[in-house]
Amino acid sequence: MNKFLTLIRRDLADNRGALIITPVVIAAILLVVTLVASLTGHARFGFDPGDFSSAREARGTSMSAEIEVGGGNATVNRDAKGRVTVVGPNGEARTLDEAINKKTKEGITAVLPIGTAIASSLPLGIALIAILFLQAGALHDERKDRTILFWKSMPVSDLETVGAKLVSIVGIGLFFALMVGIVLHLAITTIAVLTLNQVGITGVTLVPVLANAVKVWIVVTVGLPFYIGWAMPVYGWFSMVSAWAPKMPFIAAFAPLVVVPLVYMAIAYRGNDDDKILDALWDPVGRLIGEPLYDNLGIVSIKNAKDVPEIPVNEILAHLTQSLTQPMFWVGLVASAGFIYAASEIRRRRAL
Amino acid sequence: MTDSLISAKGLAKNYGKKQALKPTNLEIPAGRIVGVIGANGAGKSTLLNCLLGLSNYEGELQVMGMNPLMERAALMEQVCFIADVATLPRWAKVADLLDWVAGLHPKFDQSKAIARIKTTTVKLDSKIKALSKGMIVQVHLAIALAIDARILVLDEPTLGLDIVNRRGFYDAILSDFFDETRTVIITTHQVDEVEPILSHAIFIRDGAVTLDASMEDVAERFLAVDVLDTQKSEAEALKPLYGRSLLGRTTFVFDGVSADTLKTFGEPKRVGLTDLFVALAQ
Numbered sequence: 071m072n073k074f075l076t077l078i079r080r081d082l083a084d085n086r087g088a089l090i091i092t093p094v095v096i097a098a099i100l101l102v103v104t105l106v107a108s109l110t111g112h113a114r115f116g117f118d119p120g121d122f123s124s125a126r127e128a129r130g131t132s133m134s135a136e137i138e139v140g141g142g143n144a145t146v147n148r149d150a151k152g153r154v155t156v157v158g159p160n161g162e163a164r165t166l167d168e169a170i171n172k173k174t175k176e177g178i179t180a181v182l183p184i185g186t187a188i189a190s191s192l193p194l195g196i197a198l199i200a201i202l203f204l205q206a207g208a209l210h211d212e213r214k215d216r217t218i219l220f221w222k223s224m225p226v227s228d229l230e231t232v233g234a235k236l237v238s239i240v241g242i243g244l245f246f247a248l249m250v251g252i253v254l255h256l257a258i259t260t261i262a263v264l265t266l267n268q269v270g271i272t273g274v275t276l277v278p279v280l281a282n283a284v285k286v287w288i289v290v291t292v293g294l295p296f297y298i299g300w301a302m303p304v305y306g307w308f309s310m311v312s313a314w315a316p317k318m319p320f321i322a323a324f325a326p327l328v329v330v331p332l333v334y335m336a337i338a339y340r341g342n343d344d345d346k347i348l349d350a351l352w353d354p355v356g357r358l359i360g361e362p363l364y365d366n367l368g369i370v371s372i373k374n375a376k377d378v379p380e381i382p383v384n385e386i387l388a389h390l391t392q393s394l395t396q397p398m399f400w401v402g403l404v405a406s407a408g409f410i411y412a413a414s415e416i417r418r419r420r421a422l
Numbered sequence: 423m424t425d426s427l428i429s430a431k432g433l434a435k436n437y438g439k440k441q442a443l444k445p446t447n448l449e450i451p452a453g454r455i456v457g458v459i460g461a462n463g464a465g466k467s468t469l470l471n472c473l474l475g476l477s478n479y480e481g482e483l484q485v486m487g488m489n490p491l492m493e494r495a496a497l498m499e500q501v502c503f504i505a506d507v508a509t510l511p512r513w514a515k516v517a518d519l520l521d522w523v524a525g526l527h528p529k530f531d532q533s534k535a536i537a538r539i540k541t542t543t544v545k546l547d548s549k550i551k552a553l554s555k556g557m558i559v560q561v562h563l564a565i566a567l568a569i570d571a572r573i574l575v576l577d578e579p580t581l582g583l584d585i586v587n588r589r590g591f592y593d594a595i596l597s598d599f600f601d602e603t604r605t606v607i608i609t610t611h612q613v614d615e616v617e618p619i620l621s622h623a624i625f626i627r628d629g630a631v632t633l634d635a636s637m638e639d640v641a642e643r644f645l646a647v648d649v650l651d652t653q654k655s656e657a658e659a660l661k662p663l664y665g666r667s668l669l670g671r672t673t674f675v676f677d678g679v680s681a682d683t684l685k686t687f688g689e690p691k692r693v694g695l696t697d698l699f700v701a702l703a704q
Contacts, residue, residue: 076525083518084511217511222476223503224526227495418491419478421471 073226077234081208082242088200089243093193097254100192104258108265154269167270175273176378178266182274183259183283184381187290190255194290197247201239202358205305206320208235209312209413213422222421228414232309236410240298240305248294252287259283285381293363296390301357303402306409313416327354357402362393427452427573427605428473432481435468442468444630445481450622452572453602454636457616458609459699460626466609467505469626470577473607474503486572499529502571504562506578512551516544516561523565535568556587563591567598574599576608580615592619613695625699632702644698645690646675653687660684664701675701 082089134147142159149155154166170178209232212218221231263276298305304327311323331351339348356362366389393399428450435443443465450456460466472479475490475497483490488497510519516539524532539546542560550558559579566574574595580588596619600606610616623640625633635643648671649657658665660683662674675693676684684690693701 073526076522079525080514080522084513215512216505216509219476219503219505220509220511222494223474223498223501223505224523225495225498225528226526230495418475418494421476 074230074234074237077226077231078238078242081235081238085204085239085243088204089197089239089246092200093197093247093250096193096196097190097250100189100254101257104189104261108261165270167272170271170273172273173378175271178274179278180282180379180381182262182279183255183286186259186262187255187283187286190251190258191290192251193254194244194247194251197244201243201305202308202324203320204239204243205236205308206312206315206323208239209309209417210315210319213420216422218417219421228417229411232313232410232414232417236305236309240302244294244298248290251290255283255286256280282381285383288383289381289386292387293390296363296393297360300360300362300393300399300402302406303409304354304358306406306413307354309413310409310416313413327358331355353398362396362399363390426450426484427486429484430473430481431483433469433472433483434480435465435472435477436480442629443472443479444628446631448624448631448634450605450607452605454622455600455606455620456608456622456624457613457620457695458607458624458626459611459613459616459695460609461611464611464626465629466611466626467577468629469624470503470575470607470609474498474501474575499527500571501573501575502566502569503575504566504577504579506581508558510550510558510562513549515547515549516553517546519550519561520546520565527569529570530565531568531570535564538564538567555582556584559583559587559591563594567594572604574604574606576606578609578611580610580612588615592616595619613699617695620695623695625702627703633698640695640698641692643678644675644693644701645679645681645684646673646693646697647684647687647690648673649687657687664697664704673697 134145136143136145138144144159145157147155147157155163156166156169157163212221259279260276263274263279266274307327308319308323312319315322331348334348334351339345342348426449428448430446430448432445433443433448434441434445446469458466458469468477471477472483473485473490475485475492475494478491485497486500490497514522520532520535520539523530523535536546539561542557542564544553544557544560548557550561553561562579576595580591583591592615595606608616608620620637622636623633624631633640644663647657651670651672654672657672657674660674660676660679662676664675666673674687675697681690
């Protein structure tokens with residue numbers, strides 16, 4: 071076990087840039103952008119250069135815009151201090167806060183963490199792509215730089231080596247990116263709530279919003295091992311190709327997953343939506359994008375008895391658990407074991 | 423455990439259609455310093471890779487009673503291996519590398535390695551890529567000598583080093599590692615450099631072992647004698663392995679001809695490994 075932990079420490083040091091530094095840097099950039107956008111009055115992720123210049127121009131000036139609502143036109147006014155008032159078609163003037171009813175605010179409380187979660191998922195999304203490259207290079211690069219001769223001079227089995235690379239890159243890599251994403255989510259959600267309060271909206275407070283954020287964290291944290299389980303045959307395949315490929319391991323591993331179904335579609339596909347062969351050929355890509363987890367899920371929020379949106383944690387977790395009853399999950403795990411064993415046997419038999 | 427430390431029967435290795443190592447029989451006992459000598463591309467590293475279980479092979483092979491290919495992890499607790507200088511991970515820091523080896527090798531004495539490195543100009547917080555070739559060899563040597571192994575395998579370990587570092591390298595092997603219970607296997611094409619320390623020589627040419635003998639056997643079997651041109655035909659009748667004419671004399675190398683017989687031509691001399699290698703290559 072000590073050897074395995076040492077191998078993981080080594081692999082994390084080897085891939086520190088991609089697994090540790092990249093998610094942190096991406097999160098830091100997002101956080102800075104969010105902060106700047108909030109401070110300049112643009113609490114949104116529109117990266118057009120006009121955002122900041124228009125914010126500067128608008129500072130200290132009052133603005134007005136007409137919008138079409140159900141019973142005619144309403145006018146939205148913003149004073150020089152940034153406070154917003156809405157004048158309805160009937161001429162009644164209300165603050166922005168008064169224009170939003172309590173149920174809508176409860177809805178914002180429930181849905182806001184979902185919106186900020188989408189922005190905060192970028193480190194994890196990048197990590198999902200990065201680990202494919204790392205996994206493809208894991209057993210190839212040690213041959214390319216000849217360090218395999220040093221590592222194979224240590225009393226460590228090939229299976230332990232392959233397993234440690236998989237655990238460190240896929241397991242720890244993804245969970246670290248998730249943790250970074252959660253910290254970022256906490257920060258962005260907090261900024262979003264403070265920004266809402268700043269423009270005068272009351273009733274959307276930090277504690278209930280973060281309580282809903284925790285629900286998002288639970289769903290994603292529990293969902294990640296399910297995702298890894300479903301995608302494991304693809305990672306195992308990448309390990310095997312990495313051990314075998316003489317060069318360009320990423321292309322050698324990834325191209326068949328895409329090229330084979332595309333060739334099949336070009337040759338044999340006749341528009342049949344229930345084509346089992348095509349489904350099977352796209353299966354690895356589907357696993358990689360988490361399709362088995364969100365397939366048939368359909369919703370990430372439902373309305374409760376008071377007609378207020380909420381995150382259905384129990385339903386989502388039940389759906390994830392249900393996915394384990396599908397035979398294809400277990401078929402995939404068996405295939406992964408085969409690929410990983412093949413990777414270790416290929417590594418065993420070659421020096422360079 | 424077999425009597426021989428290394429025992430090979432019909433050991434061979436093919437890369438596709440190319441036979442990198444032709445079927446070879448070897449018996450290497452403990453307590454030897456074995457030189458595996460051959461030109462570049464002759465098959466020396468291929469032989470070592472097979473002995474260490476680093477690549478697959480054909481034939482039967484036992485190293486310390488183990489099958490290297492299937493039991494490499496267990497074997498490497500007893501064997502220490504230094505390939506040429508470029509195999510340490512360039513991205514790693516020296517201190518981290520020592521930590522990892524300590525975690526991976528139960529017979530590694532980290533404090534001993536650190537003590538040796540502190541006698542050099544290498545800093546523990548340096549990255550390998552920042553070190554010169556000579557410094558990298560010092561780090562690798564410090565790791566190797568801090569492992570309590572029974573066999574030390576060196577594959578062209580001094581390639582690219584200057585003469586001072588080369589001498590220091592072999593001195594360290596002799597003083598800090600070798601004893602009668604341990605075996606050192608060195609591949610090199612720089613024969614003169616290792617000849618004084620060898621107790622056993624294996625010559626490889628085009629994937630075939632052309633000599634596998636102890637230095638005592640080499641001294642007994644092979645003799646050289648300088649022959650005057652007037653006696654040349656007489657000497658050639660004894661079927662020398664090799665002859666080299668220079669300044670009116672021809673030096674012949676003989677295999678298995680007694681010293682008494684050769685004394686009729688001149689004083690028989692011991693044959694250096696360089697000359698013997700050339701002779702056997704003819």
